[in-house]
Amino acid sequence: MTLLPSFLGARNLFEVGIGISGIYDTQHAHSGSSFFDGMSSGENWTIGVGLHSRLSIVNLSLLALLPTGTAGEQEQDALSIRSTLSFDIPLVTDHLYMHLGGGLSTDFSYGDTERGSDVRVNGRSVSSTSFNEAVSSSTLHMKVGLDVLLGSAKLGMFYLMETLATWQGLVDEGSWSQLVQTSGQNRVGIQLQLALF
Numbered sequence: 001m002t003l004l005p006s007f008l009g010a011r012n013l014f015e016v017g018i019g020i021s022g023i024y025d026t027q028h029a030h031s032g033s034s035f036f037d038g039m040s041s042g043e044n045w046t047i048g049v050g051l052h053s054r055l056s057i058v059n060l061s062l063l064a065l066l067p068t069g070t071a072g073e074q075e076q077d078a079l080s081i082r083s084t085l086s087f088d089i090p091l092v093t094d095h096l097y098m099h100l101g102g103g104l105s106t107d108f109s110y111g112d113t114e115r116g117s118d119v120r121v122n123g124r125s126v127s128s129t130s131f132n133e134a135v136s137s138s139t140l141h142m143k144v145g146l147d148v149l150l151g152s153a154k155l156g157m158f159y160l161m162e163t164l165a166t167w168q169g170l171v172d173e174g175s176w177s178q179l180v181q182t183s184g185q186n187r188v189g190i191q192l193q194l195a196l197f
Contacts, residue, residue: 011094012195014055017154019193021048023065035186052193057088059099078108078119082160084143097147104138105162136168140179145191154193161186 024039025046038044052061065080086101109120119126122137129137145158162185165178 011149015053015195016197017052017054017193017195019050019052019154019191021050021063021189021191023048023187023189025065025187048189048191050191050193054088059086059088059101060084061086078110080108081106082141082143084141086143088147091146095149097149099143099145099147099156099158102140102142104135104167105141106134106138137166139163139183140165140167140170142179147193152195154191154195156191156193158189158191159186160189 023046024036024044047066048063049066050061050063052059054060061082061084063082063084065082067078082103082105084101084103086099089098089100090096091098107122108126109123110118121129121134122139124133124137140163142161142163143158145156147154147156162183163179164181164183165175169175169178
């Protein structure tokens with residue numbers, strides 16, 4: 001119990017930062033053995049831009065993923081947002097932390113229509129989708145990572161697993177089991193984050 005205050009007090013209690021990530025993102029289902037097969041192809045990599053806030057050991061982050069070169073022919077990717085709530089676990093206090101968490105995966109795309117491009121959120125037209133519907137139709141993801149603190153900077157690596165569950169689906173009987181079922185569209189990333197204050 002006496003070690004807990006030192007864990008919590010090793011860093012500033014509150015922090016806001018920005019970050020940039022290089023993310024391996026194939027956007028296709030793969031088995032475990034073939035997951036890394038496309039790492040040498042540039043079209044399977046994308047850039048992520050993030051905004052992060054931390055209160056003690058609780059982190060809230062928004063990660064915007066830019067489109068990759070693997071978009072389908074029917075719809076073109078516009079932007080993917082990963083909203084994550086995670087917790088820091090100190091492995092070497094003030095130097096090395098593991099973070100565990102999960103959150104919403106919200107995807108925006110352009111669908112071709114006769115009248116031109118139609119912006120879609122999670123496959124639905126934005127013009128006919130409320131904010132609540134966009135949130136409830138977003139799939140859930142799990143995230144685990146390691147962060148090395150370098151002064152006001154943080155260098156990290158993370159694994160993001162996309163599940164089959166949606167926020168709305170969790171209330172349906174038996175659907176909670178989809179939280180541990182991967183869609184196969186998982187990502188590995190390297191991130192550099194700078195604390196603003």
